[in-house]
Amino acid sequence: MNRRVTVVGGGLAGSEAAWQLARRGIDVLLLEMRPLRTTPAHSTEMLAEVVCSNSFGADGPASPAGILKNELRRLDSLILSCADESRVPAGKALAVDRDIFSRKVTERLESLPQVSIRREECVSLPEGPTIVATGPLTSPALSSLLQQQAGTEYLSFFDAVAPVVVADSIDMSVAFRRGRWGQEEDYINCPFTRERYEAFWNALVAAERALPHDFEDSPSWFEGCLPVEVMASRGIDTLRFGPLRPVGLPLPGTGEEAWAVVQLRQDNREGTLYNLVGFQTSLRWGEQERVFRMIPGLENAEFARLGVMHRNIYVNAPAALDSRLRFREGRTDLFLAGQITGVEGYMESTAMGCVAALNAAALVDGVPFPEWPRGTAIGSLLHYLEDAEPKHFQPMNMNLGIMPKPEGKIRNKALRCEHVAAKASEAFDAFLEALTRSTGSTPRTCEAPDSK
Ligand SMILES: Cc1cc2nc3c(=O)[nH]c(=O)nc-3n(C[C@H](O)[C@H](O)[C@H](O)COP(=O)(O)OP(=O)(O)OC[C@H]3O[C@@H](n4cnc5c(N)ncnc54)[C@H](O)[C@@H]3O)c2cc1C
Incomplete structure (x- = not known):
């Protein structure tokens, strides 16, 4: 040849x-x-x-x-x-x-x-x-x-990528495994109290963003795949009725419902990585680490990758x-x-x-x-x-x-x-x-x- x-x-x-x-x-x-x-x-x-x-x-x-x-x-x-x-x-x-x-x-x-x-x-x-x-x-x-x-x-x-964390770095004494309504056990759930949710929400909406121009040029995609901080800025309860809804995810032990729950989905076959469901974001990288570590169970999370939103x-x-x-x-x-x-x-x-x-x-x-x-x-x-x-x-x-x-x-x-x-x-x-x-x-x- x-x-x-x-x-x-x-x-x-x-x-x-x-x-x-x-x-x-x-x-x-x-x-x-x-x-x-x-x-x-x-x-x-x-x-x-x-x-x-x-x-x-x-x-x-x-x-x-x-x-x-x-x-x-x-x-x-x-x-x-x-x-x-x-x-x-x-x-x-x-x-x-x-x-x-x-x-x-x-x-x-x-x-x-x-x-x-x-x-x-x-x-x-x-x-x-x-x-x-x-x-x-x-x-x-x-x-x-x-x-x-x-x-x-x-x-x-x-790219509308949610952050990914290393599984071993999630505090499982706070987070728990369960699928919504008891199905799909492979999710990890991080439950918020009302107080912690409100502190998180305040930090999220105030965090510094890095929205690239090409992202703003794509309004249809923008509506279909909102960054978590944009969704949050529509109201304090928007996330609680969206990706952070707690229904069907009772707390282990008490069976009570948390104020809000962040779900983490397995990201690789080995189960060493988990992504934050619904957390596609264009926050600046340092801000992502600061704000997302306010999620219960993720205080010491090791981020394998951070979220991005750009043409790719x-x-x-x-x-x-x-x-x-x-x-x-x-x-x-x-x-x-x-x-x-x-x-x-x-x-x-x-x-x-x-x-x-x-x-x-x-x-x-x-x-x-x-x-x-x-x-x-x-x-x-x-x-x-x-x-x-x-x-x-x-x-x-x-x-x-x-x-x-x-x-x-x-x-x-x-x-x-x-x-x-x-x-x-x-x-x-x-x-x-x-x-x-x-x-x-x-x-x-x-x-x-x-x-x-
Ligand atoms: C806006 C933006 C910012 C990024 N910032 C970072 C960063 O800070 N750090 C990081 O690690 N990664 C970053 N990346 C991701 C990625 O690492 C880089 O894009 C990297 O340059 C990818 O390397 P590549 O060789 O695949 O593509 P490129 O380096 O983009 O090379 C592709 C080449 O193909 C040429 N080309 C395209 N179409 C044609 C065609 N039809 N015919 C002939 N030539 C063509 C282009 O002109 C270009 O020279 C960023 C990506 C983007 C889009």
């Missing part, structure tokens, strides 16, 4: 994918529509533009985001090496000078003989092995085509994709990468760029697809995409809750993270060895900076 792959979209994932392919000697045609056509969030013509925060998240070796970064470094990630080179001080996080970072990525890719970069909007799916990495703001023409490939119901256009095109991965990031039905040489696969975040998108590139490389070389171990950070993200509940699927970022639980209970979070990091590192060693055996080439590692 011709050793050539087309990559559509020169964002974080597409740039990473192009690099990973090129360093395996594969020719790449990279199509990027900017500057001819842009998105509501991008403002430059550089590849790998960082659209919002300049932070790539925690970089400590024992934090889930740090584990992911180290795996990317060990894969000689272009995005990570340019980020390390354009680092600005940000405590334990990896933050970058966004202009220097994107310029470096652009120059490195432009300098590679295997990569041709064409500035054009892709409006039909290219023939031959292709990676689509057009991100959460994929142009309308291409998103319609993807919708046809995925099936209408499997391509989402908005992504596929319902567990329903629409196979384990190689291809549509279940359709072309076997068409891979997705980046945020569109159903992950969320700069590093997570980059990781899915690596995965798609290694899969496309395996396809063109006729070798087996890489098997990412479940215990690694990248393997855990892939596991989430494959295994999450399709009915309530929402994009996920890297967090401890999606990684395998350590055997035995380790209560201390730092120790738990260290344990998971050590296991992930062992599994990643084995992965790299297997990759070398199957492809006959050794990935070059780049220097990891001191991440303390």
Whole structure:
């Protein structure tokens, strides 16, 4: 087979994918529509533009985001090496000078003989092995085509995500398990007294919001899926007669009805994560933690992800994709990468760029697809995409809750993270060895900076 792959979209994932392919000697045609056509969030013509925060998240070796970064470094990630080179001080996080970072990525890719970069909007799916990495703001023409490939119901256009908490961090001496009217025992319920509900309501309506413009442009969706703070601001009892209604949820022991109840629904098959039902929100992240910890039982909750509401095109991965990031039905040489696969975040998108590139490389070389171990950070993200509940699927970022639980209970979070990091590192060693055996080439590692 011709050793050539087309990559559509020169964002974080597409740039990473192009690099990973090129360093395996594969020719790449990279199509990027900017500057001819842009998105509501991008403002430059550089590849790998960082659209919002300049932070790539925690970089400590024992934090889930740090584990992911180290795996990317060990894969000689272009995005990570340019980020390390354009680092600005940000405590334990990896933050970058966004202009220097994107310029470096652009120059490195432009300098590679295997990569041709064409500035054009892709409006039909290219023939031959292709990676689509057009991100959460994929142009309308291409998103319609993807919708046809995925099936209408499997391509989402908005994120309306409720916060997700780690199950172990819920205080079950306060919360209790029960389904409304005694059905569906898998819900966890956090009961309010009147006094605590009123304090919570006051904090909620006064909390600082971060409502993006594109959200305000979508009035029909706005009515159909109200942020919890907007619903609350319609009156002190609106939530009590809506998602926080206590009926059918008597308190264990007394059988009395609470003043209001927040229900938490299981979010992953392992039962390590729970989302707050009806709590899609656009409150600022710090405000979410402050206000939602006022919910009885969640005082010490560990948030695996916080709520967001913004335009975000992504596929319902567990329903629409196979384990190689291809549509279940359709072309076997068409891979997705980046945020569109159903992950969320700069590093997570980059990781899915690596995965798609290694899969496309395996396809063109006729070798087996890489098997990412479940215990690694990248393997855990892939596991989430494959295994999450399709009915309530929402994009996920890297967090401890999606990684395998350590055997035995380790209560201390730092120790738990260290344990998971050590296991992930062992599994990643084995992965790299297997990759070398199957492809006959050794990935070059780049220097990891001191991440303390
Ligand atoms: C407004 C907004 C803010 C965000 N803020 C953060 C944040 O602070 N932190 C964080 O971790 N994550 C954030 N994200 C989520 C996500 O991490 C980023 O969007 C990330 O850039 C996704 O990487 P990607 O490579 O999948 O997509 P992108 O980086 O968006 O790259 C996609 C590329 O494809 C191009 N493209 C689109 N359609 C076509 C087409 N038809 N033909 C050719 N090219 C095309 C685009 O121009 C773009 O360059 C944010 C997302 C949005 C929408």
